[in-house]
Amino acid sequence: MDNAPEAASDHQRIAESRMWHSLDPETIDAMLASGEELRLEAGGYLFRAGDAYRKCIYIHMEGALEQTAASGDRREAEPGDVIGLASYLDGDNYRSTAQALTECRLLALPGATVQRLEQESTTFFEAINRALAARMRKARQVRETVRGTLARPVRQYMISGLPACQPDDTVADASRMLAERDIGSLAVVDDGGRLIGLITPMNLLLALANDAAAPGDKVDSVPPDDPVSVTPDTPLWQVEELLRRHRIKDVAVVDQNEAPIGIMSETAMIQALAKPPQTLDAEIRDAADVDALVRLRRKIPVAAAAVHESHRSAGTAVRALTEMHLALQHRLVELILDDMYREGLGRPPARFAVVVMGSGGRGEMLLRPDQDNGLIIDDRVDAAGHEWFRDFAERLNPALDEIGYRLCPGNVMARNPEYRHTLTDWKAKLSRLVANPGRQEARAANIVLDFSTLYGDDSLTARLRAHLNQELQGGRGKMLFRMMVSDDAKIAQPLGLFNRLVTTSHQGSQVIDLKRTGLRIIVDAMRVFALREGISRCKTIERIASLRRLGVFDADFAETMRIAFEELQDLLFTHQLDQVERGEIPDPLVRMERLSSHDRERLRVSLRASRRMRERLQYNFGVVMH
Structure with missing residues (x-):
């Protein structure tokens, strides 16, 4: 007689899950009746970060499904867990990645059904609300405990480019690469370019000293360090925790395909946090109007000279100088947004990013920079929203000129429609530039392609940079x-x-x-x-x-x-x-x-x-x- 326990039913899986345990049976039946079964093969992706929201949520039923948050955190879903809830709540693109580790079965529940059940079932509404509250508490905790540099994404400070070898390469080849390039870590990748581990000079030295490997042996004969990896969007505070928890000096940075793209070292972390003195920070932050910013702009050369005198390093002084310039411009954007709100024009109608280009984008501004900037707008913006951003840009560039940043002679400015686009239109613009560059466009590219976020949603800027890198691949x-x-x-x-x-x-x-x-x-x-x-x-x-x-x-x-x-x-x-x-x-x-x-x-x-x-x-x- 077979005494094996009976497999749990889908109804039971949902009823026993942490999120849905309070639902009445009728509501669970309604969920099952309205949902559509979805199966994923091992290694398949349910969605990736940046994919468009599909207007549904997914309830995990069977199999091993791993979610990787934008911060780099990973967790394996349990039966009954909801996948994609954040995008349902925000109506936004997916910000995490969900991948099947084994064959998985899920229930796809349409967003319209979720909205209807929220209206019809108090317990269903409360379950969704608990999830929302938990998400808000976590976000608030991060905002309240981590500010400034530590809250910024690792892509702003990582060392780009992580040299890699494959398991079939020789120990001698790996040693030569480490020595010639004077690097502390070498990625080991599989045939698909995915990170397997990290090889350090110490790994090789110990293996050779203990006769565990010879110079002609393959790299896979040397036990690599288990890779601790993060994504470019991981905040620095999480990297700091990983370095301390694992007692390591390097954390690999990988893209959405697990391919190594850079490294965040303990030294890079120290450099990111060791900011030079900036005596104008508090004054800029508290500036009440444009006149105050004009006065502060005149103080910048004196403050920069003080940094140069104390450090005797142009690099340190230019870094401090650039950050003061950008802090002034950032504060100006805040003042313009406040003015527009007080005038009854409302808050920004969509996510956006003001980007600085040229020397500002490189962080190499000197004493009399002009302004090179643009505007990236979320794709979900209507005609009225475009008009709002046009008004904003028309205010921004003259105001920057007023506080001491000259209008760009080449008209590379947000008020020029050529540099004010939705993300999709920006991507198309860069694709055209790569595919069919004209002489004028190529000249402008020497300014435009050095861009970084001044104010707003940095994820828009990051997605545009990723698109540009993709377009330039393969020659x-x-x-x-x-x-x-x-x-x-x-x-x-x-x-x-x-x-x-x-x-x-x-x-x-x-x-x-x-x-x-x-x-x-x-x-x-x-x-x-x-x-x-x-x-x-x-x-x-x-x-x-x-x-x-x-x-x-x-x-x-x-x-x-x-x-x-x-x-x-x-x-x-x-x-x-x-x-x-x-x-x-x-x-x-x-x-x-x-x-x-x-x-x-x-x-x-x-x-x-x-x-x-x-x-x-x-x-x-x-x-x-x-």
Whole structure:
């Protein structure tokens, strides 16, 4: 006689679940009658983060189903658990990923049925409300306990590019890659590019020392570290917890396909949290009107000079300077939104992101930046909503000009309809740029493709960046890259025979345009290389480091470019500080008579290094330089 327990019925699974345990039998029967059975094979996805909401919720019945939240947290669903409830409550795209670990069976319940049951059944309504309350409590807890830098997503601070090998590669190959690229972790991936583990120099050293592996053995003979991974949307506070809990120094960053795209190290975490002093933070945050922002804008050079004096580092000072500029602009957006609300125009009718481009997007703003910005609007916006955002943009750009950020000469601004689109239209715009780049578009790309969120929903910006990286894969950006490089080829560098400095006359001085003929060469080159490699970070120094990690540049070349960039940046920054002290308007034209012999040599050597960068571009992209 078979004494095996009888398999639970679907009615029983729902009735015994934590969410639905209070439902009456009639309501459960109504759910089962209205739902449609859905089966998933092992490895299949119910949905992925970013997929459009399908106007239903899913009740898990059988099998092992794993959900990965935007934060990187993973949990396995239990029978009766509701999948996709957040999108039902918000009417928004899915923000998590649900994947079947084994064959799964689910009940798809239409959103219209859920709404009807909420109206007809008090217990059903209360069950949904409990789930909503739990979600709000969790969100509130995070907001109240984690603020500032720790609440930001890891993609803003991660080291882009995680070199990888496969299990069949040799131990010697892995050792060589770690040594040549001076990296602390090497990803091990399967044939599908999914992360299996991390190999460190210590793994290899112990295996070789204990005769557990020989240089010619395969990498899979060395036990890798179990990978602790997060997604680009994971907040830094969760990364900090993972580093501490697992007692590790690196956390891998993976995309939605589990492919490694970067690393968040303990050192990168410290750098993210160790912000330079910014004496204007509190004043900017408390600014009550535009006039207050105008006064604060005038204080920025003094504050930046203080940071430079205390740190003797242009990089640190430029970082502090950029964050003050962006904090001012962020506060201005808040004031404009408040004004529109008080005027009866209401709050923003849809999710949106104000993005900064160019030097702002790279975090490399100096003392007199102009404004390069745009607006990404959620796709679910109607005609009235478009009009609201047009009004907002028409206010934003003149207000930025009023507080000291000049209107962009190339009209790369949110009030220009060409830079104010829904997310879908932005994606289409970038797709056209990649597929059929014109000369003017390629020139604008050197500004537009360095973008980051100033204010609003950063997930819109992240999705646009992911789309751009996807469009550029497989060599599809070759023509765009050639045209971007060709635009720089027209710039005559100020070096003559035997690398002597060549100057031009300006208002009685012999000058060199340090921004256009020096820094720009390196900045633009790193942008092209980084875009080709799918590197999402925009800061030039971080791009150089990532390109070295990926093996695009060798250690010597990367170090040369880093030093040249920092030297040119320091020369330009100190030149502009000197101009402010003299009562002059900051510009990029370095006066030769104001440079010491030592600074002239720094300039000459750095320009020579940037010339090497041009030669590297010519070799890689087949563009003839002038």
